[in-house]
Amino acid sequence: MDFEKFCRENCVERKGTGTLKWDSLQEVFGDADLLPLWVADMEIQSPPSAREAMQKRIEHGTFGYGKVTDDYYEAFFGWQKKHHGVELTKENVRFATGVVGSLYAAVRAYTQPDASVVICPPVYYPFYDAILNTGRKLVTCELDDNDGYFTLDLDKFDKTIAESKASMFILCSPHNPVCRVWTEKELEGMFEVCRKHGVLVVSDEIHQDFTYNKEHPFVSSALVGGGKYKDMLILLNSGSKTFNLAGLIHSHVIIFDQKLMETYDAYIKSIGSPEVNLMGVVGMGAAFRxxxxxxxxxxxxxxxNYDYMKQAFAKDAPKIVLTPLEGTYLSWMDLRGYMDGKEVADFIQKKCRLACDVGEWFSFTGHGFVRINLATDTKYIKTAVERIITNLKEL
Ligand SMILES: Cc1ncc(COP(=O)(O)O)c(C=O)c1O
Incomplete structure (x- = not known):
């Protein structure tokens, strides 16, 4: 594949288009002039099928209340079955305005106000917010860092859950930011511990389509152990990462157990949650199709982009520990071979002039790590890599 050509034809300038990633640099980093590699969306235009369907809808010119069409269900279910082997029916699915919002909803719907909820850092920082902003107790069980390859110690996980009497575990699968695609065995280990302690699992599978090795596929929580944990599962996903449609604010909540679904429905009714987003259904449906x-x-x-980065670091910055990219499109690197962990955030922003998510956003003890979004024009990855290498050499 000619990657330069692909980027030329598919990547667009986003600055000045009301984009969180490019136009919020001043507010978030205090500096509007950084190269942004933070927010998990892409500079790549969404699939032609999605854009054409939305254009057609715009031509139609009415934007009244939408509904989820049979076409949508068919396309979404078809994608799930073909790519992940998950069979869904309408009864299992609800729609929401984003996975993060659904994390909050799940915490509120299924746990008591004084409940403890477990997460495994380093992990996507809105997981913390969903627990803390709903007034629940945050319980963390840090992943183990084995020279850049992250794993969960099940004994530690078991002990953490037992001691905190947690009632919910929020799983990130695949795991942002450590690029892990959990194996079925690993998932089964986690779910057995949860089962033993009566802990409900919320499985955020938004990155499910981003895996890179057929030998190491994504396994949906719904399929683990032949589906035997479905009765303790709230599964969240969307095509928003897959097709770069996050701004459409459209996602899925999947629940197999009837009682759990009744509780969810009752909660949603109690907050008067909005109807589905019309363009979400149109655009994402066409993308799945x-x-x-x-x-x-x-x-x-x-x-x-990942291979480019890996080779360049191996050659010119060999003390960077780059985590293997099993899943997601977010690279994760440890710069502590070059400096104290607490200096890394400043180094990346002030010296390299890059806007990146840094380790301490994902874990209280995460200093020293940087996350770089790879789903972008290669020219930005080259710039970022070059700036990191040059500035490391000048240390
Ligand atoms: C693990 C994970 N969950 C959820 C989201 C965001 O989901 P949404 O935009 O649907 O709220 C992201 C975005 O980066 C993510 O990485």
Whole structure:
């Protein structure tokens, strides 16, 4: 594949278009002039099928209340079955305005106000917010860092849950930011511990499509152990990462157990949650239907960007520990071979002039790590890598 050509034809300038990633640098980093590699969305235009369907809808010119069409269900269910082997029915699915919002909803719907909720840092920082902003007790069980490869110690996990009497575990699968695609065995280990202690699992599977090795596939929590944990599962996903449609604010809540679904429905009724987003249904449905070829190319570009970074660091900054990219499109690197962990955030922003998510956003003890979004034009990855290497040499 000609990656330069692909980027030329598919990547667009986003600055000045009301984009969180490019236009919030002043507010978030105090500096508008950084190269942004933080927010998990892409500079790549969404699949043609999605754009065409939305254009057609705009031509139609009415934007009254939408509904989820049979076409949508068919396309979404087809994607889930084909890519992940998960079979869904309408009864299992509800719609929401984002996975993060659904984390809050799950915490509120299923736990008591004084409950403890467990997460495994380093992990996507809104997980902390969903626990703390709902007034629940935050319980952390840090992953183990084995020279850049992250794993969960099940004994520690068991002890943490037992001691905190936690009632919910929020799982990130695949795990942002440590690039792990949990194996079925690992998931089964986690779920057995949860089962033993009566802990409900909320499985955030938004990155499910981003895996890079057929030998190491994503396994949905719904399929673990032949589906035997479905009765303790709230599964969240969306095509928003897959097709770069996050701004459409459209996602899925999947619940197999009837009682759990009744509780969810009652909670949603109690807060008068909004109807589904019209463009979410139109755009994401069309992406599930016609976006597969586009998606293959995007994954190839992500691999290309990762390989470029890996080779450049191996050659010119060998003390950077770059985590293997099993899943997600977010690279994760440890710069503590070059400086004290507490200096890394400043180094990346002030010296390298990059806007990145840094380790301490994901874990209280995460200083020293940097997350770089790979789903972008290769020219930005090259710039970032070059700035990191040059500035490390000047230390
Ligand atoms: C693990 C994870 N969950 C959820 C989200 C955001 O989901 P949404 O935009 O649907 O709220 C992200 C975005 O980066 C993510 O990485």
């Amino acid at each position: 016609g976006g597969e070829e586009w998606f293959k190319n995007v994954k190839a570009l992500i691999c290309h």
